[in-house]
Amino acid sequence: MHRTKVKVVEEALDANNTIATANRADFDRAGVRVVNFMSAPGAGKTSLLERVIANLDGVRAGVLEGDVQGSMDADRLAHLHVPVTQLNTDSGFGGECHLDANMVRSALPALPLAEIDLLVIENVGNLVCPAEFRVGEDARVMVCSVTEGEDKPLKYPLMFRTCELVLINKVDLLPHLDFDLDKLLYNLDAVHPDVERMLVSAQTGEGIEAWRDWLARVAAPEGVHA
Amino acid sequence: MHRTKVKVVEEALDANNTIATANRADFDRAGVRVVNFMSAPGAGKTSLLERVIANLDGVRAGVLEGDVQGSMDADRLAHLHVPVTQLNTDSGFGGECHLDANMVRSALPALPLAEIDLLVIENVGNLVCPAEFRVGEDARVMVCSVTEGEDKPLKYPLMFRTCELVLINKVDLLPHLDFDLDKLLYNLDAVHPDVERMLVSAQTGEGIEAWRDWLARVAAPEGVHA
Numbered sequence: 001m002h003r004t005k006v007k008v009v010e011e012a013l014d015a016n017n018t019i020a021t022a023n024r025a026d027f028d029r030a031g032v033r034v035v036n037f038m039s040a041p042g043a044g045k046t047s048l049l050e051r052v053i054a055n056l057d058g059v060r061a062g063v064l065e066g067d068v069q070g071s072m073d074a075d076r077l078a079h080l081h082v083p084v085t086q087l088n089t090d091s092g093f094g095g096e097c098h099l100d101a102n103m104v105r106s107a108l109p110a111l112p113l114a115e116i117d118l119l120v121i122e123n124v125g126n127l128v129c130p131a132e133f134r135v136g137e138d139a140r141v142m143v144c145s146v147t148e149g150e151d152k153p154l155k156y157p158l159m160f161r162t163c164e165l166v167l168i169n170k171v172d173l174l175p176h177l178d179f180d181l182d183k184l185l186y187n188l189d190a191v192h193p194d195v196e197r198m199l200v201s202a203q204t205g206e207g208i209e210a211w212r213d214w215l216a217r218v219a220a221p222e223g224v225h226a
Numbered sequence: 227m228h229r230t231k232v233k234v235v236e237e238a239l240d241a242n243n244t245i246a247t248a249n250r251a252d253f254d255r256a257g258v259r260v261v262n263f264m265s266a267p268g269a270g271k272t273s274l275l276e277r278v279i280a281n282l283d284g285v286r287a288g289v290l291e292g293d294v295q296g297s298m299d300a301d302r303l304a305h306l307h308v309p310v311t312q313l314n315t316d317s318g319f320g321g322e323c324h325l326d327a328n329m330v331r332s333a334l335p336a337l338p339l340a341e342i343d344l345l346v347i348e349n350v351g352n353l354v355c356p357a358e359f360r361v362g363e364d365a366r367v368m369v370c371s372v373t374e375g376e377d378k379p380l381k382y383p384l385m386f387r388t389c390e391l392v393l394i395n396k397v398d399l400l401p402h403l404d405f406d407l408d409k410l411l412y413n414l415d416a417v418h419p420d421v422e423r424m425l426v427s428a429q430t431g432e433g434i435e436a437w438r439d440w441l442a443r444v445a446a447p448e449g450v451h452a
Contacts, residue, residue, distance in 0.1 A: 042374025148268025
């Protein structure tokens, strides 16, 4: 029974990877680089996008917003005059807790690929399943808020291990928290040694220039690759 | 294709409910009340348990710790001399993002049901799937941290809608956040009108007595029922 379940999961992930590869080929044909942007709920993904997405050194960016339901994050980004496409995961049942390659594929016809150089896919807020499903991205970025505690890399290792960049957000709150930044960095290196990391605050602007430069570089010809 | 998927999901949830009912019967036979305790990663579930679990007005409590992997939260609770049982969801593949009734059922033989009046099941940190799977609980409690923003009830309505109690945690940070508490409460009432809610801080102890009293009441003969 258990072996059967493992096999079913493996086959589902194989099928996902096949579709992710097809997405990747479509993005390549359109000359679009893609970032899969992930975090726990409320870690600050949308705020960190608001800070940089409209001002990427000439890189034309678009956003694919993944949510269980609603379009609150897409609405927040609307005033930036960047193309934003909403993708909801709740059609027909309780709602998926992640985007998979097939959901992103279903959104391709709605994406203005000819008009953008970079697509940021804001995944559903969740530290488990989004890490298991590639969607055709060039790079993965995750946000970890200092309010979440130092133990998160150890509790959700796959998420931290499969990223090219970890944004450590809300550092403006550090003086008010019982939080040991060195311990977080130690735990991060334990699961993903030397992964690139940036201390940022969407509130104060700390570290935002480095984050913007990194995102602009993904769309450069040499890029940043998973 | 889509209809098939919906049917598969509905059948899986039906099967889950059947097993949840069997768990419920076993808990009833043992005279144990059960709380399903849920939140996003890092919202403060374990800290809020540490504050109250060993001192519940004579109620003998036990904890079932659900994690993708590791036993960090169980280790944190160990010094309280309350029985803690670890349940990991990562056996054989990437890891489940929630507990379901069958996983809890598999842990029953390891639970000291004869020695406790109340079992708190600390679910995997996630606002989506844990809300979809009943495990045989009497009541559901969720923690929502003020650091996560005011929009969470609207983005994860099933979680907020299916709880008997919402703990609004980390209120000690309110002076340092750009956060509108009235807006959170308004959004909460939009998805679950008049659900019981408490403002708490595991850091300062604010609201902890009310939380302890509520939890002790679940184990009282009249109880708190879903």
